[in-house]
Amino acid sequence: MSDSENGRRLHAVDDGLLRRRAAISDLGDALRLLVEHAAATEAPTEELRRAAERIRQAAAPLGERVRGRHDSPTADDMLAGVRLYNPVTGAGSALAPPLEIHSDGDLSIGACTLGLAFEGPPSFAHGGVSAMLLDQMLGYAVGHSGNPGMTVRLDTGYRKPVPLLTPLRLTAQVTGIEGRRVTATGIIAVAAEPGEILVEATGVFVALRAEQARRLFGQAIGRMRQSRAG
Numbered sequence: 001m002s003d004s005e006n007g008r009r010l011h012a013v014d015d016g017l018l019r020r021r022a023a024i025s026d027l028g029d030a031l032r033l034l035v036e037h038a039a040a041t042e043a044p045t046e047e048l049r050r051a052a053e054r055i056r057q058a059a060a061p062l063g064e065r066v067r068g069r070h071d072s073p074t075a076d077d078m079l080a081g082v083r084l085y086n087p088v089t090g091a092g093s094a095l096a097p098p099l100e101i102h103s104d105g106d107l108s109i110g111a112c113t114l115g116l117a118f119e120g121p122p123s124f125a126h127g128g129v130s131a132m133l134l135d136q137m138l139g140y141a142v143g144h145s146g147n148p149g150m151t152v153r154l155d156t157g158y159r160k161p162v163p164l165l166t167p168l169r170l171t172a173q174v175t176g177i178e179g180r181r182v183t184a185t186g187i188i189a190v191a192a193e194p195g196e197i198l199v200e201a202t203g204v205f206v207a208l209r210a211e212q213a214r215r216l217f218g219q220a221i222g223r224m225r226q227s228r229a230g
């Protein structure tokens with residue numbers, strides 16, 4: 001194949017991948033709208049029954065071709081950090097707020113707004129959701145420091161409840177590295193009052209030894225290599 005043919009082919013593949021990612025994000029948006037409306041709706045009972053039937057019909061074709069536990073989504077790129085179904089940040093996940101994270105130097109900064117689907121105490125976020133957001137924030141900061149690892153401990157302090165339907169600002173940073181153990185801290189605040197801490201967390205992350213990585217992720221990595229080669 002000539003360079004230009006190869007270039008056209010790669011370009012076509014990239015276009016296809018980009019279109020698929022855009023479609024996954026679009027489906028994720030639709031699902032999040034559905035989840036939020038389903039949590040907030042006061043529609044008549046008959047409408048709920050009709051909606052359940054229509055949703056089952058819409059879900060059926062999506063279930064015809066599915067991946068298994070050890071298969072990465074074809075649209076993901078694990079090495080580049082593209083994970084469209086991450087339940088916290090994934091644009092394709094119905095469960096994700098989604099939390100958007102970027103870094104400014106050593107500080108990781110996140111933004112999201114939690115809908116009524118995330119309610120714990122009335123009008124405030126469920127405490128487990130705050131812990132989930134902070135686990136992701138801390139994990140991101142740890143990865144960004146160049147020492148990615150798995151959470152082995154997450155201590156969460158709830159100072160004030162986190163309001164729903166309110167833009168939030170989250171921050172995280174690495175505070176210590178001791179061998180394979182990395183410690184990070186983070187907070188959740190309302191975006192309009194970033195100095196007032198609502199929830200704080202300290203997490204310990206451990207970099208996997210090669211043997212541990214093989215044991216935990218060997219099958220998934222093997223399948224990823226196979227599908228890339230094919």
Ligand SMILES: CCCCCCCCCCCCCCCC(=O)SCCNC(=O)CCNC(=O)[C@H](O)C(C)(C)COP(=O)(O)OP(=O)(O)OC[C@H]1O[C@@H](n2cnc3c(N)ncnc32)[C@H](O)[C@@H]1OP(=O)(O)O
Binds near residue numbers: 135136144151
């Ligand atoms: C530009 C770049 C952008 C990058 C952008 C990246 C973005 C990327 C975002 C991803 C963000 C994901 C964020 C979610 C991250 C999860 O949610 S991970 C999922 C939840 N975590 C887990 O499932 C982990 C379960 N735990 C395990 O499988 C095992 O504990 C592990 C991790 C394999 C470690 O194995 P182990 O045998 O327990 O540990 P071991 O090797 O004996 O001990 C290692 C060290 O850790 C210490 N340790 C172990 N447990 C603990 C504990 N509970 N407390 C304190 N220390 C402990 C040990 O004392 C030991 O310390 P040293 O003696 O070496 O000083």
